């Protein structure tokens with residue numbers, strides 16, 4: 405029953421919406437698209453904290469003239485050519501579509517922090533369907549200002565443009581939630597059981613960050629260590645054999661260590677032959693897992709003398725992933741009557 409006065413626009417309300425947000429990815433393989441994506445991403449002052457006066461000439465003068473071509477070649481190796489789509493966007497879309505089936509009582513959409521569909525587009529879409537309560541769900545288990553906070557920035561920038569703002573909840577980081585730990589542990593145990601023998605070491609490779617960000621209070625590294633401990637406990641492995649490493653260093657500054665590639669080399673040089681690598685900080689496979697870990701990491705390990713390099717895929721849109729997302733989203737809806 406609506407009680408709007410005469411002349412008031414007929415705004416829909418009363419529904420609940422969910423938006424799954426991931427990082428963003430190029431629209432296609434052209435250096436132009438990769439450049440557009442990198443420009444938006446690397447212009448975010450939460451991601452690169454170098455004073456604009458120094459960063460802009462470097463970004464626009466050098467990086468955006470050299471990196472897009474190199475990155476486009478890397479993306480070509482992992483692109484889903486049959487559907488002409490980036491894995492990151494494909495799996496994010498699949499997750500949202502599957503969640504919509506699992507939770508028909510809410511409206512589910514997806515968004516890319518850098519690129520399309522933007523967070524603003526997704527929120528507009530949900531409001532048009534009548535959602536006046538919205539859960540924003542960043543697809544990052546471990547909190548970092550470079551990922552989670554920048555999602556919040558985009559959400560609140562959008563809210564600034566509205567007269568009737570929806571009530572918004574931003575999901576709490578879920579690096580230690582049972583639903584997440586159990587989902588990864590289930591896939592990991594299944595892989596360990598499939599194998600003829602256990603690997604000598606399990607490596608958990610997380611995306612890195614400049615060390616300065618951690619020293620300034622970003623909790624990301626601690627979250628990664630908690631995740632590692634809980635997964636190791638869930639599979640009954642000693643922490644001595646489940647290592648954390650950090651990958652994808654960008655630029656010249658010191659990033660958090662140990663670096664993934666350096667660890668792969670030193671392990672192989674110490675005589676470790678057989679390892680299993682997983683990337684629990686990435687919910688879906690993407691450039692960083694498929695190219696950097698599955699391809700480049702394998703080369704690095706084998707060149708240094710390793711012989712068995714096994715990689716566990718990300719959760720993607722598996723049954724385990726979808727149960728996990730449903731449980732985590734439902735916890736965020738708590739108290740909102742449907």
Ligand SMILES: C=CC1=C(C)c2cc3[nH]c(cc4nc(cc5[nH]c(cc1n2)c(C)c5CCC(=O)O)C(CCC(=O)O)=C4C)c(C)c3C=C
Pocket residue numbers: 427428429430442446451452471475490492544548550551611612613614624652654685686689690691692
């Ligand atoms: C410039 C510094 C960067 C920081 C800080 C950073 C943090 C960070 N990133 C992810 C997740 C992803 N990053 C991805 C790609 C990617 N990351 C950076 C740089 C930083 N990331 C660049 C320049 C790129 C682009 C690719 C390249 O040119 O090498 C991706 C993959 C996207 C895809 O399209 O597949 C993800 C996912 C996290 C979780 C994080 C902080 C914790």
Ligand SMILES: [Fe+2]
Pocket residue numbers: 611652
């Ligand atoms: Fe990154």
Ligand SMILES: [Fe+2]
Pocket residue numbers: 652691692696
């Ligand atoms: Fe990378």
